[in-house]
Amino acid sequence: MIEAQRLALFREVARRGSFAQAAGALRLTPSAVSQQMAALERAARTRLFERSTRGVTLTVAGEALLRTADTIHGELHRAEKTLARLREEGPPSLTVATFPSAGVLLVAPALAALNSGAEPQVDTTVIEAEPVRALAALNDGSANVALVYHFQSERPPPSWAEAARRCAYHPLLEDELRLVVPSGHALARRSTARLDAVADDPWIQGWDLPGNALDALAAAHGIRPKVVCRSSDFRFMQALVAAGVGIAFIPPPHRRATPRHPHPDRDPHGEAVHRRLHRPRHPTEPDVPRPAGHPEKPSRSHTHGLITPDQARSRLLSP
Incomplete structure (x- = not known):
């Protein structure tokens, strides 16, 4: 039988890649963690870790068990919240x-x-x-x-x-991302534009997926944008555009917040x-x-x- 407490410890070891680091986070001794993981492997009847001097990595069986452990952890967490709510009757x-x-x-x-x-x-x-x-x-x-x-x-x-x-x-x-340019930009009165028309402009680029979208478009057309700022806040990006710092791709909800900023539309022969x-x-x-x-x-x-x-x-x- 695999015990839930050992699965919780197993998740911590998997996340940190080290018995010692997991022990420190949980205020246990490394030997206690090692013993518990050895007991877990005996209960699972298979090897769960690849051990080395640099730490531990999960085997294929360990990866499979981790997915189950994550699910069990989530269910237990939800059960605790449900029980707490029932107790409080709030x-x-x-x-x-x-x-x-x-x-x-x-x-x-x-x-x-x-x-x-x-x-x-x-x-x-x-x-x-x-x-x-x-x-x-x-x-x-x-x-x-x-x-x-x-x-x-x-x-x-x-x-x-x-x-x-x-x-x-x-x-x-x-929705589709819009190009936002300063009011004095050459494209400010245009309804459509091509990416190569702004190839030399400074860019205010988003992080994560919005930033990746610009990278993908630029790479597909052999353009290397000059990025002068990166931000995850689209309102801040738009303020910088209004200040003339650069241009940016911004989702429509943020563009609509201040509609005076121009937003050239997509090229009819391109892909949005x-x-x-x-x-x-x-x-x-x-x-x-x-x-x-x-x-x-x-x-x-x-x-x-x-x-x-x-x-x-x-x-x-x-x-």
């Missing part, structure tokens, strides 16, 4: 992991509607996280709902299925860069009251009665 709890722009445009209005009564209907917690961390939070039970995004393909990336197992994905909206927002939901997510006026069944524009994404589909610059 409002249901909901933890949402979201990236900042979706937090402003989707999460905050939805939570305001949920808690618009005299007393809060839902005990809410919000975690700011990009997709990889948000999915990890969903998988380990520290979040019930995650708002995530990806580019180009209609289906979520294959890695997401592993990152958040047993979760359902609900598409929320689809699509950004798709999804809402993975864990099957054990607690039921929460629906705001008045929302449909009972989820659809592409209404998911679980919590989020109403913008129906308008924007156009983006592409080469």
Whole structure:
């Protein structure tokens, strides 16, 4: 029989790649950790670690067990939260992991509607996280709902299925990145533009997936953007564009916040860069009251009665 406590210790060893480091984090002795992992291997009847002087790595069997251990850890965490809620007999709890722009445009209005009564209907917690961390939070039970995004393909990336197992994905909206230029830029009055027209301009580039989108477009057309700033805050990026520091790719919701900034559209012969927002939901997510006026069944524009994404589909610059 594999014990849950040993699985918890196993997860820590796998994460840190060292018996000694896991022992330090858990305030145990390295020998105690080593003994517990040896007992776990005997219970599993197979070798779980490759040991070396530099630490430990997981075998194929160890990787398989880690996936199960992550799932068990998440279920136990959710069970503890459910039991605590039942003990307290308070409002249901909901933890949402979201990236900042979706937090402003989707999460905050939805939570305001949920808690618009005299007393809060839902005990809410919000975690700011990009997709990889948000999915990890969903998988380990520290979040019930995650708002995530990806580019180009209609289906979520294959890695997401592993990152958040047993979760359902609900598409929320689809948009296309826009090119934002200063008001005095040569392209400010243009409705379309090609990437080579801004090849020599300084760029304010996003991090993670938005930044990768620019890298991919530039590489496909043999252009090396001159990056003068990198930021994960699209409003800050737009402010720098308005100040004449450079140009940037910005998703439409942020561009619409200050519409005086120009946004050349996509070339009719090019390909637009699509950004798709999804809402993975864990099957054990607690039921929460629906705001008045929302449909009972989820659809592409209404998911679980919590989020109403913008129906308008924007156009983006592409080469």
